[in-house]
Amino acid sequence: MTTLNDYFQSHLNTASTDNHSQKSAVIDVINTITTVGKEITELLRKGALADIHGEAGAENVQGEQQKKLDVIANDLLLNALTTNKHCAGVASEELDDATAANEAGELLVLFDPLDGSSNIDINMPTGTIFSILPYNNKGQTVQNSDFLQKGTEQLAAGYLLYGSSAMLAFTFSDALDSDNDGVVMFSLNPTSGEFELVKKNIAIDEDTKEYAINASNYRHWLPPMQQYIDELLAGTTGSRGKNFNTRWVAAMVGDVHRILCRGGIFIYPKDTKDPSKAGKLRLMYEANPMSLLIERAGGASTDAVNRIMDYEPTDIHQRVAVVLGAKNEVLQVQQLHKQ
Ligand code: AHG
Ligand code: MN
Ligand code: MN
Numbered sequence: 337m338t339t340l341n342d343y344f345q346s347h348l349n350t351a352s353t354d355n356h357s358q359k360s361a362v363i364d365v366i367n368t369i370t371t372v373g374k375e376i377t378e379l380l381r382k383g384a385l386a387d388i389h390g391e392a393g394a395e396n397v398q399g400e401q402q403k404k405l406d407v408i409a410n411d412l413l414l415n416a417l418t419t420n421k422h423c424a425g426v427a428s429e430e431l432d433d434a435t436a437a438n439e440a441g442e443l444l445v446l447f448d449p450l451d452g453s454s455n456i457d458i459n460m461p462t463g464t465i466f467s468i469l470p471y472n473n474k475g476q477t478v479q480n481s482d483f484l485q486k487g488t489e490q491l492a493a494g495y496l497l498y499g500s501s502a503m504l505a506f507t508f509s510d511a512l513d514s515d516n517d518g519v520v521m522f523s524l525n526p527t528s529g530e531f532e533l534v535k536k537n538i539a540i541d542e543d544t545k546e547y548a549i550n551a552s553n554y555r556h557w558l559p560p561m562q563q564y565i566d567e568l569l570a571g572t573t574g575s576r577g578k579n580f581n582t583r584w585v586a587a588m589v590g591d592v593h594r595i596l597c598r599g600g601i602f603i604y605p606k607d608t609k610d611p612s613k614a615g616k617l618r619l620m621y622e623a624n625p626m627s628l629l630i631e632r633a634g635g636a637s638t639d640a641v642n643r644i645m646d647y648e649p650t651d652i653h654q655r656v657a658v659v660l661g662a663k664n665e666v667l668q669v670q671q672l673h674k675q
Contacts, residue, residue: 340370340504340522340531350514359512361422361443362468362492368420369447369466370504370531372412373496376450376464377524379408380498389457397432398618398653405456406430409449409464417445424471425478427652429621434652436478443491444469444483446621446652451495452587461499463589467625468492483620483652487645493625495589504531505538505596507632519596519633538596540635544662546581546600548591556607560672561640588617592626592660596633601661603669605640615639615657619649623656636666640673 338346344363351359379386392402410430417423417437424441427434429448448465455462468491473482494506502524507513519538522531547568554562571579583600585591591602604617617623627637627644637644637660644656659669 338533340367340533343520343522343533347508347515351512352514355512358442358470358491359508359514361441362508362512364422365417365420365443365445365468366466366492366494366506368416368423369413369445369464370496372409372416373464373502373504374524374529375412376405376409376496377498377502379405380456380462383459396430398429400453402430403450403453403456405462406450406453413447413449413464424474425482427480427483427620429618429653434478434480434483439475439477442471442474444471444478446483446625448618448621451589451622452585455585455587461497461585461587461590463498463587463593464496465589465621465625466494467621467628480652484649486648487619487624487627490624490628490645493628495592495625495629497589497593499590499593501526503534503593505593505629507629509628510632519629521596538633540595540630540633540662541599542634542663544599544601544665545578546583546594546598547603547665548582548584548594548600549603549605550584550586551582553605553607553609556609557605558608558673560675561603561605561669564669564672588622588626592629595635595661596629599662601665601669602658603660604658606657613655615655617656617658619644619647619654619656620652623658626658627660630660634663635661636663637661638666638670640669 388405392404392407417426422441423437425436427446446467452462492508497503504522507519517536521535523534568580630637639657640659
């Protein structure tokens with residue numbers, strides 16, 4: 337049995353002298369996030385008894401109604417990370433602007449404190465997503481613009497899944513992954529309160545028969561996306577010559593977790609409901625961290641045409657269309673969009 341602490345110790349032993357201090361800072365930040373993850377897990381286990389259900393009675397900067405647990409999880413992460421000496425600043429789905437932390441810190445942390453908010457009150461899976469970036473203006477107070485770095489700059493990214501068990505999945509960037517472990521998964525042992533390693537070097541099959549999309553938006557999609565789903569629905573009677581199955585968790589963490597466990601494709605496409613929005617999901621704290629996980633596991637992650645991690649961000653809350661998972665399916669979607 338390898339605990340998260342053992343795992344990190346081994347990684348610190350193998351880290352190169354060039355990036356040892358950066359890696360140790362990243363590890364310290366992930367430890368802070370997982371400590372909060374355990375607190376959120378506890379609250380979810382108590383459920384209605386912990387007064388975490390229902391609306392908070394406020395809206396976030398994106399005009400979405402906040403749930404009580406969105407606010408609680410955000411406050412827990414904000415308090416914990418702003419007191420971590422390596423953290424120069426944080427940005428969150430639930431905060432209009434970046435919050436400065438420690439000027440001497442060398443890292444920036446972005447998070448979606450509670451992903452899948454519509455699942456909270458019905459006891460269904462939710463999660464927390466995080467992305468860790470380098471801070472390039474050390475010694476100065478953090479501003480929103482400091483966070484606007486491409487996904488390829490991420491030093492580490494991952495999520496906590498609050499499902500029937502609590503799990504942690506993350507990956508270091510290729511440069512920091514001195515043990516070549518790729519994407520790793522830990523399960524929270526409820527008896528010891530420790531995360532224990534269950535899988536490493538997770539690999540996503542290039543092909544799949546499982547897809548995730550909210551088909552209630554079908555009439556708002558662009559024609560190539562409608563055509564792609566039409567072809568999947570036609571199954572053995574259509575051009576694809578095989579049957580596909582649908583799964584939709586309504587929490588991106590849950591859908592990405594399923595893809596890391598047994599493959600598949602996840603899509604939240606651009607639609608015409610609100611032409612000012614490029615998609616529903618947010619680039620900086622949903623799409624980029626999930627893209628790093630998916631790519632490091634051998635999958636692909638695009639906006640239907642271009643690679644997500646190559647986006648030059650313009651806003652910490654910017655939205656993006658997301659098509660990620662099994663390489664050959666993502667390619668299929670890209671080909672239809674290019675035609
Ligand atoms: P959040 O709860 O952080 O706002 O994110 C919800 C996102 C994502 O997790 C999920 O895949 C999607 O919204 C669900 O959308 P639908 O409501 O269209 O099912
Ligand atoms: Mn989310
Ligand atoms: Mn959220």
